[in-house]
Amino acid sequence: METILLNTEGHVATITINRPKALNALSTQVLTELNEALDEVNANKDVYCVIITGAGDKSFVAGADIAEMKDKSVEEAAAYGKFGNEVFRKIETFRCPVIAAINGFALGGGCELAMSCDIRLAADTAVFGQPEVGLGITPGFGGTQRLARLVGAGIAKEMIFGARNIKADRAYAINLVNAVYPLEELMGAAMKMANGIAKNAPIAVAYSKQAINKGLQTDIDGGIEIEVEEFSNCFATEDQTYGMTCFLEKVKDKAFSNK
Numbered sequence: 001m002e003t004i005l006l007n008t009e010g011h012v013a014t015i016t017i018n019r020p021k022a023l024n025a026l027s028t029q030v031l032t033e034l035n036e037a038l039d040e041v042n043a044n045k046d047v048y049c050v051i052i053t054g055a056g057d058k059s060f061v062a063g064a065d066i067a068e069m070k071d072k073s074v075e076e077a078a079a080y081g082k083f084g085n086e087v088f089r090k091i092e093t094f095r096c097p098v099i100a101a102i103n104g105f106a107l108g109g110g111c112e113l114a115m116s117c118d119i120r121l122a123a124d125t126a127v128f129g130q131p132e133v134g135l136g137i138t139p140g141f142g143g144t145q146r147l148a149r150l151v152g153a154g155i156a157k158e159m160i161f162g163a164r165n166i167k168a169d170r171a172y173a174i175n176l177v178n179a180v181y182p183l184e185e186l187m188g189a190a191m192k193m194a195n196g197i198a199k200n201a202p203i204a205v206a207y208s209k210q211a212i213n214k215g216l217q218t219d220i221d222g223g224i225e226i227e228v229e230e231f232s233n234c235f236a237t238e239d240q241t242y243g244m245t246c247f248l249e250k251v252k253d254k255a256f257s258n259k
C-alpha cells in the first residue's frame with residue numbers, strides 16, 4: 001500500500017492515511033487501500049481496537065480529492081460515492097471500536113471519515129467542516145446523515161449550508177468530538193484510550209457497539225430487545241465466566257481470551 005500505513009502494537013492497530021502532500025485527501029487509491037487495510041485488520045483477531053489518523057501535523061484528511069472529482073460524470077460520481085460510503089460503513093460497523101485521532105484538517109470527506117468512527121479525539125489545531133456546497137456539491141460520504149445525528153439537525157444545517165469551518169473547541173462544545181488535546185499529546189491519548197478498551201472483554205465490547213449502533217436505528221422498546229439479546233449472548237462466552245470469576249476471586253490483572 002502506498003497511501004496507507006498500518007502498524008499493530010499489542011491489541012491496537014493504527015491506520016495512518018499517508019498522503020501528506022495533498023493533506024491526506026481521499027483519492028480513489030486512498031479509499032481502495034483504506035478498504036484493504038481494514039480487511040487486513042479485521043482478519044487479525046488479536047486486534048481489539050483501531051485508531052485512524054492522518055500523516056503529518058497539519059491534516060487528518062482534507063476531504064475527497066477535488067482534482068480527481070472535478071471531471072466526474074453523474075455515473076462516476078455515484079460509483080465514487082457508493083464505494084466511499086461502503087468503506088465508511090465498514091468502519092462504522094467494524095467488529096471492534098475505531099477511534100479517530102484528528103490531527104488537523106477534517107474537512108468534507110475527512111469530517112465524514114471521523115464521523116464514521118466510534119470515538120473522535122481531536123488535536124487543539126483540528127479544523128472541522130463540510131465545505132461541499134461551496135464547491136457545488138452536497139456532502140457525499142454520509143455527512144448529511146451522520147452530522148445531523150451527532151450534533152442535531154440545526155447545527156448540522158448551519159455547518160453544511162454555510163460551508164463554514166469550526167475549530168476544535170467548538171467541535172467539542174457541539175459534541176462532534178469527545179475530547180481535545182494539544183497536538184503533541186493526541187496520539188498518546190488515543191493509544192491510552194485504545195489500550196484501555198482493549199483490556200476489556202473484546203466480545204462484550206463488540207456486542208455493546210452493536211447494541212448502541214443498532215439501537216440508535218430503532219425505538220426504545222426495539223433497542224431494549226437488542227440489548228437483551230446481546231447481553232444474553234455474552235453468557236455463551238468464556239470471557240463472561242472468566243470476568244465474573246476474577247471479580248469474585250479478587251483477581252486484579254485480568255487477561256481475557258476473546259472466546
Ligand code: DAK
Nearest residue numbers: 022023025062063064065066077081107108109131139140
Ligand atoms: N483535494 C485535493 N487536493 C487537496 C485537497 C483536496 N480536498 N485539499 C488540499 N489539497 C492539496 C492542495 O491542492 C495543495 O496541493 P499543491 O497545490 O501543493 O499541489 C496541497 O494539498 C496543500 O494544500 P494548500 O496549499 O491549499 O494548503 P493550505 O494550508 O493553504 O490550505 C486547506 C489548507 C485545507 C484549508 C485547503 O487545502 C483547502 O481548503 N482544501 C480543500 C478542503 C475541502 O474543500 N475539502 C472538501 C472536499 S469535497 C460525493 C462523494 C464525496 C464527497 C462529495 C460527494 N459523491 C460522489 C456524492 C466529498 C466531498 C469532499 O470532501
